[in-house]
Amino acid sequence: MISSTGLFQGRHGKTVDTPELLQFALAGLKNGSIYALVALGFTIVYASTGVLNFAQGEFVMLGGMLSVWAYSTLGLPLPLAGLLGVLLTGLVGVIFELLAIRPRKDGDPLALIIITVGGSMLLSSLARHLFGPTEKALPRFSEGSVNIFGASLERQSLWIFGIAAVAVVLLTFMYSYTRLGKAMRACAIDRNAARLVGIEPRMMVTLSFGLAAILGGLAGLATTPLTQTAFNVGPSFGVKGFAAAILGGLGNPFAAVLGGLTLGLLESMSVAFISSTYKDAISLIILLLVLFVRPQGLFGGSSRQKV
Amino acid sequence: MSLLEVREVTRRFGGLTAVDNVSFNVPEGEICAVIGPNGAGKSTLFNCLTGFDSPDAGTVTFAGRELVGMRPDRVVRAGVARTFQNTQLFEEMSARENVMVGCHAKTRAGFVSTALRLPWTVKEERLAAEDADRLLRLVGLEEWRDAPAADMPHGLRRLLEIARALATQPHLMLLDEPAAGLNNSETEALAHALYRIRDHGATLVVVEHDMGLVMEVSDQIVVLDRGCKIAEGPPRLIQKDPEVIRAYLGEEDPEDV
């Protein structure tokens, strides 16, 4: 119901005015940017291996945890600590691929699903041994907030938008213009053809895990000052990132970003208008709906199985 | 009336028309060959006939029943069995078990009756096993009965797939390149198996590249090129058809043949 003053009526009788709506939208886009980064990680690995990396969410956890470690334990300044945290996460991604994915040469999808599920469990458990079971925080990159049409937005959210945007632009640039990016794409399209022109597909798979881990690590670094982090936050980021990736259509980076933002918006709008009790269930329900109704995603073309 | 009537079947993939307005009939008890260069649309046509793919237009009538839109397992129950160009065997199961899966459509033990081990299910299992052994003998694989399909040589795997298709007791069998990868003696054995199958009352449609085999066994040949049917008739006429020769040899001079 829209009243004369432009108020929207929520289901619980709570009214939502325009600045408040904007506030929800901005919060949604902020979360959506994080989901987009995770979704990009899924997409990159999926494109190069055809595997869904169930450990993707753990890279978000590691990005936060390792940055916190570099900041508080090593005493590095925040920018350096963040850089180190993200790069170390990338290294973990590479090591994970080398140790757990590569030895299974036949690439059987069922086996790889299970390996990455086990990897997810192992990474989070190791993080608990190394950093302890408590929640960890990081200072904000800049304090305070800005006012946008009556809605207030924390400056940290601006950092999140910025980091996500830069990551997407760099990724696009890399894929379109650098030799490495072209090689990775070629490999995703046809492994054997790639091998013929001198690209080693195995190397590209390893790199894609590293890249996906860096993206996840960035998401973890950017979000930790706002939400804190702990050894067990990985799976929830993983599921939401996957929901975003599948909402967009798996395998297409742009669709992944769109999917992430859409999911973030849907989530915060449902909190605004429906209920916050089942907030965490919203993205799961969206995930199931998309899987059941349109598994190729909202922005993906139709696909048909070849017999 | 023909056993199988294919009417104006068309299947497009994006801009590519893989099967373009193809019609033909297969009379009961005959062996019909479908030939054509690679990518002509033969496998796509087979998929459209067996429920694995649905044509964008056209009808497929088998013994008076419409097959288009039917699920593959229903098509099998209606009496049409097939093999695949890339064999689709159950690698970890023995040859006998592979064939016994083919008996699935003709047996009925379900979860509950099997869980309770009702006597009739035990008997049904025994009969299915006997059936499978008989069919393995028919295609000459009795020695491989207990070997996993994965361990069988390539040529024999095709015969195993044929035995599995036979186990569904089909009236019509569609074989997609059954002789691919077979050596001469294996091809010879295959030809004999095909005759025997036909003599058992099945009608056959065979996609094949081996012209010797095609000319030897088929009563009728349908020639596809880039999705279109370009010729149809008995082997003697097809052999001389200039369109066919051109399709196979491209722009080269037909006199060279």
Added chain:
Amino acid sequence: MSGRSLNISRFLTVRAAIVAVLLLVVAVLPLFVTGTDARYVLKVLTFVGINVLIVTGLALLFGYAGQVSLGHAAFYGLGAYASAYVTATLGMPWFVGLAAAIAVTALGGLALAVPSLRLRGHYLAMATLGFGEIMRIVFVEASSITGGPDGFSGIPLPSLGSFVFATPQSIYWLVWGVAALAIMISYNIVSGRPGRSMRALHGSELGAMASGVDLVGLKVRVFVISAVFAGVAGSLYAATVGFVSPSTFTFHFSVVLVAMAVLGGTRSLAGPAAAAILLTLVSFPDIVLPGLSRDILAVVQDWEVDIYALVIILVVLFLPEGIAGAGRRVLGLLRRGVVEPSGSDSGTGQRGDEA
């Protein structure tokens, strides 16, 4: 020829004897559990039986039909809460609670399986994961029925008529009796027509369809059966522990169940059952080694998750056949000894299983 079939039947007798001995060991075990911590030991062994029951259902789904579920903890929970609600809140007898658990998990399995039919591999895994997480949120939030995050307490003990399973021994026998029944049912299924079509589905979906297997019906049935096994386990769990809370039915537990199924190996019931026993006991090393010091115990429990995770990864990488594969190899040697001392190529069994 007749000599050989005689030998095969002798081999079958050997197998039947092994099964009989195992059953006997399981049955009389409680009689030998005495001493101060007998209650605790029996509780753990009962818990092992519950896991064996769930994993048997997962063995059908994953090991035979090749379908992944990362949400089986949810069915376990559904069964537990349904049974708890019917017995504690509504005050009905336990077997009504059990029936409710079966009905609810069958419906839940159906509700997940039918829309998931088009999905395979990682998409199916994600859908089941999503379902599991949604159910966990429901367990927490639907507090008027489930008791919310604090859990549901005061669930009556299992009973049949006027007989109440009150002693740890009787509960142990009940749980293991049900588990044995489930294994027997599953064994019949996998060695008959449905099991063959499940293995065919695992091997090649195209080939199975071309053989006339109704994949839709098959997938839904297997899924429902395996969900119901978890639901029955849930009902037993709720009644024997007397308390359920959402923290039991997590994604984490779903993964532990998958670990058991994977370690057990595909196309086997005995393997997954053995794996369920082994991996459940990892959490309770003091049962196996009674003299264990508290410190070592604490370390093992601290690293329990890592052990599960490493088991998953290492087994998939280096022992893809799992315990069942190893068992088959041993039995193969044994059989060659019994059937054909000359060691020539003998027929592999028609059964898909050595259990």
